[in-house]
Amino acid sequence: MYDEIKITDLEVFANHGVLPEENTLGQKFVFTIKLYMDTRITGKTDQLEDSINYGDVASFVTEYTKTHTVKLLETAAEELAEAMLLRYDMAKGVSVEIKKPWAPIGLPLREASVKIERFWHNAYIAIGSNMGDKKAYLDFGVKSIVEIEGCRVNKVSEYIKTEPYGGVEQDDFLNGALQVDTLLSPKELLSELQRIELEAHRERKVHWGPRTLDLDIIMYDDYIVEEENLTIPHIEMHKRDFVLVPLAQIAPHLRHPALNKTVMQLLEELKG
Template sequence: MTDRIRLEQMNFYGYHGALPEENRLGQRFTADVTLAVDLYQASVTDSLGQTINYAAVYKMVREIIEGPPCALIETVAGRIADRILSAFARVSSCRVRITKPDPPIPGSTGQVSVEVERQRVIAYLGLGSNIEDRKSYLNRALGMLDALRLTRVVRCSSIYETAPVGPVRQSDFLNMVVGIETVLPAEVLLEELQNIEKTLKRKREIHWGPRTIDLDLLVYGNRQLNTERLSLPHPEISRRAFVLVPFMEIAPHLVIPGIGRSVLELRQMLNEKEGVSVWKKNNGEGKYGLFGS
């Protein structure tokens, strides 16, 4: 069962809209916000610290609706959801409805509304590097992941050294798996991962070739997807020891969507037993437990 907090029929006056008169004259807006949050501790302790401050949520909504104008109420709703999730770690998902009670549509006497929902998802990424200062590339990639909007690194495996896969002669890799908490949709997260690779000079000139950094989206919550651009879960998970070994360290009992087996089971089923060894143990020192001095 999911507990929810609802703030309904909040009325404000703002200047959002695609038409010049909407920006000049303004209009009424109604906001409804639904928050999914575990309220068990609040119910047994009667403590404000165990729930969400409704007044603070109201203030955030008001500041955005009465603030700088947007052309679309879709943008207004998205900004409110993002702001609330950034402010309250207890909120697992946020649904926002923005309504124009008097839309500027000729002959219309009804209303127009837009509803968006954002939720926190745990995703797992595979990181690899085998060019120049491999540890530095991993560290920089972790920092950039942690700095992504509405995203934070929550778990890191140890770093493993692995022999390269494929026909290309190249140096050994450093590999690791990290868990992140994010509000970004899977497709947007993929774009951000590719932007990080580009910033860190990743080149795709040779298939299976050497790289400064490789970021693979392995699992995104329970989502299953198979498009030309993105497959979830990653189709090679069950065949890669350099993924399963570090993955097993941080999420051994995670059942991979669509496969129906845990990371531990997949590792035990894999014939490949050699070629992956600990290079630096995650001992809890430093920001990610890996790069302390």
């Protein structure tokens, strides 16, 4: 559980709405904002730089709302939440409620509103290559993930040389692992990783075959996802030393949510 910094009923006059007159004439919007963070350090130091300045938050919400015109409250809330999480490094999550007291519905009501919560998520990504300049491909993959809006790469393992997996005769691999904070959903993150693979000229011709760049989501928070094109945790991570060895460098105590074992425990079991 996180502590909260809260701003209640901040009024902003802006030009959001579906109807043309809403965009032209504008109307009042009322915001309630919560920023989730750990305030213990601030409580001990009594220094503003150790916290998030709620005066700055109120000014930012006002300016952002006035300068980013959209049609729907849902879009306004989504974009504002992401902008705030990217702006305030100490924030682990945010709640945005937008009320529209002058909603042109034509019926007696106090207001229409939308409320969302968004958080940073903790993802681990395996990276590998066994074609061409392997290190250059891995470096390209890391750099490309850094450049994804809504992603922060916090840790990168050493690159390790490993034998190919799956019985296909091919060159040795260079493998690594990354820890990433992300605002993207698992599917959105997968889509971005597949885009990066394509930019590295990845071709999927042979299952477990050679590839210029391979990017896999190994874990995402403590989510368990089983869908047609996405399984989290990665279905065979506990069987693969080329995943567990670099992952153990950056997250030895990370716990598999289904097997209830740490990465170090899984690696020790695999080594036998």
